[in-house]
Amino acid sequence: MTAPVLVSYATRSGSTGEVAEAVGATLQSEGLAPEVLPMHAVESLTGRSFLILGAPLYIGRLPKEFHQFMALHGEGLRRLRPWLFILGPTRTVPADFEAARRQAARQLERYDWLQPAEVHVLGGRFDVRRMPKPFNLLTRLPLPALDKMPVTDIRDWVEIRAWARSVALQIKSAA
Numbered sequence: 001m002t003a004p005v006l007v008s009y010a011t012r013s014g015s016t017g018e019v020a021e022a023v024g025a026t027l028q029s030e031g032l033a034p035e036v037l038p039m040h041a042v043e044s045l046t047g048r049s050f051l052i053l054g055a056p057l058y059i060g061r062l063p064k065e066f067h068q069f070m071a072l073h074g075e076g077l078r079r080l081r082p083w084l085f086i087l088g089p090t091r092t093v094p095a096d097f098e099a100a101r102r103q104a105a106r107q108l109e110r111y112d113w114l115q116p117a118e119v120h121v122l123g124g125r126f127d128v129r130r131m132p133k134p135f136n137l138l139t140r141l142p143l144p145a146l147d148k149m150p151v152t153d154i155r156d157w158v159e160i161r162a163w164a165r166s167v168a169l170q171i172k173s174a175a
């Protein structure tokens, strides 16, 4: 049976996927039975009543998979008011969060028909050894400074779970 609550995500180096799993686990602990799926595995939004979407920013853009999801599921998305979580900043610097919010808003401008319940920017993870294509090509260059870049992971699991709980409450009061 199709789960009425779907958490769907795009991820390029895994960190957004892990946040999606944590959001799903929190919804479950709040008594919901969500399905957590990568965007490319979602065939249809038929039967879904609540949708939470997650995606990361890369050089100011959301991934191709996110835009493909918008193109493929426009009809279902018009019916639902999805909650969006966007991963981006990898430093706990307010200006980075502001920039990420602007980048996300600009990316979403093209979907003027989309009415998200919320767009929530969350801290992400930077690990030079996990950079996706084509950025990983940089690591093949003799750039010693790149090797020394520290791994930063500012995903705040307490904040993520609190946000997911607030979404669960909204779902339960609307269901």
Ligand SMILES: Cc1cc2nc3c(=O)[nH]c(=O)nc-3n(C[C@H](O)[C@H](O)[C@H](O)COP(=O)(O)O)c2cc1C
Binding pocket: 010, 011, 012, 013, 014, 015, 016, 017, 056, 057, 058, 059, 060, 061, 087, 088, 089, 090, 096, 099, 100, 103, 123, 124, 125, 126, 127, 131, 132, 135
């Ligand atoms: C090459 C590169 C470019 C990035 N560009 C941005 C950006 O423009 N804005 C931003 O807020 N975060 C940016 N980030 C941070 C990513 O959004 C962050 O690493 C996120 O956790 C990656 O998600 P993923 O692991 O699900 O792919 C960038 C990261 C990399 C490696």
